């Protein structure tokens with residue numbers, strides 16, 4: 001008998017005709033790991049909720065879910081409660097909302113032990129402390145007493161995993177456990193899950209949209225699309241020879257960091273279109289009882305050539321967004337200048353001439369939130385024309401809008417829709433159309449594809465590259481996704497705590513990184529290839545507090561190559577062939593792999 | 594936290610000054626004077642009265658003099674109750690009003706929270722609809738309608754309770770006024786508690802707790818109660834204000850010799866200093882209580898506490 005046996009599961013909501021999960025059957029054996037992969041809306045979370053007995057009251061289900069012989073579908077809450085925590089437990093996607101913000105971390109864990117009478121109160125505290133230590137909260141005594149918001153995202157997810165493992169379950173259900181985290185932290189959490197499973201031999205049901213994550217962590221894979229099972233089988237077989245056409249497409253769409261870049265080469269020696277010189281950004285923050293300067297970006301310089309894509313990468317909090325906001329003049333810079341086509345620009349956007357403003361456009365991460373909810377698609381796209389080309393005739397304007405919408409692949413039927421009536425991908429296309437309709441020379445994208453599915457991401461990236469080939473657009477592309485960087489950028493700027501670690505060509509960054517942080521970032525990206533098993537965690541620890549930056553090289557507390565000098569002296573950015581790097585040991589280390 | 598508390602306390606001073614100034618101006622802008630109703634007096638006597646009460650001074654001068662008194666806790670003499678100062682009048686009436694207000698507030702919280710929680714836990718059931726329906730009525734029907742109806746039913750027809758203050762024992766005479774005063778607040782609090790509990794119960798962290806096999810009772814106790822009660826705490830400010838204003842009406846209807854009744858008498862008699870004194874006293878009380886609520890919120894919500 002399988003540990004978990006799902007048969008003909010269908011889930012439907014009374015208010016919609018189409019089932020969200022249809023005739024799904026699969027099973028998980030004791031100790032096995034099954035990865036469920038699919039794009040947004042495939043029904044992955046719904047399946048997980050059904051397995052945990054957590055579907056909302058208005059969900060209509062049929063079929064059967066048996067855990068160790070016990071039917072879960074329609075079981076009474078106290079029957080389910082006997083299994084939860086001790087036999088089956090769950091880790092949720094967003095540990096900030098999934099942990100109670102009003103209850104101390106330790107108390108949330110301890111409550112599980114007490115509720116299931118696993119042990120007496122004094123022992124419960126002991127066991128909680130031991131668990132916190134096991135999941136990598138080393139200062140367990142202190143971290144027992146903190147509230148979730150006082151921990152970083154990675155630490156919160158560790159606590160969440162600790163909570164799930166307290167009852168020593170036979171099956172761990174994890175729904176996108178690392179999607180909200182940085183790549184380096186994702187690698188840590190996945191490493192932690194592997195390590196804990198090797199100690200306890202519990203089964204894993206891992207749900208994700210990222211084929212890279214399942215490839216390294218699951219024996220078997222289950223591909224879902226639109227509520228239906230596409231195919232299921234051993235991971236190696238599915239990756240090597242998918243039998244389903246749609247699966248093949250999804251696997252092909254998974255960008256791989258180890259594949260060559262798709263950018264067209266740049267002509268040499270063109271004058272830069274954007275030049276950032278010595279730019280820095282700081283904020284005044286309350287700290288204890290006084291105020292102090294918080295340096296979001298330390299003085300840095302770079303240039304962007306026409307038709308070039310410069311990618312800016314770094315973990316969250318590295319200063320990426322502050323940097324581009326300062327370039328656009330949306331926040332004041334502390335020092336430095338921004339030049340456009342050789343001319344220095346005033347610091348703030350209000351004092352920049354209109355004809356220059358139109359040349360620098362921006363696309364944001366959250367497409368729906370960045371569009372005016374009260375305007376229709378056609379009006380949203382027409383608005384920049386009205387502002388920047390007020391003399392244009394209405395008919396001409398309409399024509400421009402239609403052309404642009406067609407250009408970004410949006411059908412005429414979407415013209416009259418409001419933003420909330422669009423899918424994420426469609427909304428992002430509208431945002432791009434709005435930015436491109438006045439033919440800017442430079443487009444800045446801040447995590448512009450982060451919220452989108454793999455295949456839609458691919459479409460949007462293609463669209464941007466086509467636009468670049470056509471009109472000579474320059475792109476400054478902020479992202480935490482290195483496979484995107486690999487695919488579309490010419491050069492890459494790696495930021496860490498507001499300082500440049502390395503600027504170099506795409507080829508050099510990915511083949512011969514010179515900075516230890518660059519290498520760690522690249523190695524943290526999960527590769528969608530089940531034969532490339534990840535064994536260790538490339539980068540331990542977390543970014544230091546920006547309020548209290550370490551002396552010397554900001555990366556030294558986490559750097560495996562650090563020497564005494566690293567904690568004393570900030571490394572200067574030195575030029576090398578194909579770029580620059582800021583590391584004391586750049587000349588002696590060989591980081592190629 | 595201490596810094597924040599001190600900042601808030603000093604921040605309240607300008608608000609209070611503004612309230613005093615506005616009340617002072619408004620009372621002085623009202624037509625007619627306190628001694629108009631009496632028979633016509635010879636001008637010399639009128640002048641004497643005016644001088645005795647400093648009515649001959651300019652408005653700014655009067656204001657400064659008044660502020661000076663306030664600092665010493667002196668609201669000036671009453672124009673009507675000539676043997677008493679306003680402070681004495683408020684002091685005498687305060688215990689009765691306090692008793693009424695505190696009891697009504699307690700009743701509102703206990704009954705409102707109980708009704709709201711019951712409704713939230715049986716969402717969409719008959720009980721839920723009943724509570725929501727009654728609460729809706731409680732909010733929309735004003736006190737001056739509810740109170741007479743209650744008197745009619747419980748005092749006149751059923752004769753269970755006295756109709757007015759003078760007719761009953763020290764406990765029985767309190768019941769109708771306290772209930773009348775609490776009713777709208779019970780309704781508000783019930784609705785608020787219901788909405789906030791339903792919100793908390795559908796939150797991600799309660800889902801997590803359910804996935805951990807906690808029974809509903811444990812979820813409420815250890816995960817949901819505190820976050821669900823926090824919005825209630827922020828409603829305490831408006832609730833106190835509601836009880837204060839409500840007490841003016843209720844005291845008049847039931848003939849209770851409290852501050853509210855003095856306020857109405859004062860207004861009808863153009864007893865400037867009395868009206869002014871009560872307005873300022875209530876305003877100060879409200880500002881103080883709101884401050885306490887804010888500080889409590891800061892202590893109870895861990896996400897605010899750290900700042």
Ligand SMILES: Nc1ncnc2c1ncn2[C@@H]1O[C@H](COP(=O)(O)OP(=O)(O)OP(=O)(O)O)[C@@H](O)[C@H]1O
Nearest residue numbers: 013020038039040041042043044045046047056209
């Ligand atoms: N309470 C609900 N009522 C009606 N439909 C719902 C409800 N919850 C989810 N759905 C629908 O069920 C479908 C599957 O949703 P589900 O959350 O399982 O997708 P998913 O595969 O987890 O996607 P993602 O990768 O975005 O998390 C979606 O079309 C969603 O809109």
Ligand code: SF4
Nearest residue numbers: 553556559566583584
């Ligand atoms: S300077 Fe030192 S600490 Fe910094 S990256 Fe180089 S080796 Fe590591």
Ligand SMILES: [Mg+2]
Nearest residue numbers: 044045046175
């Ligand atoms: Mg999901």
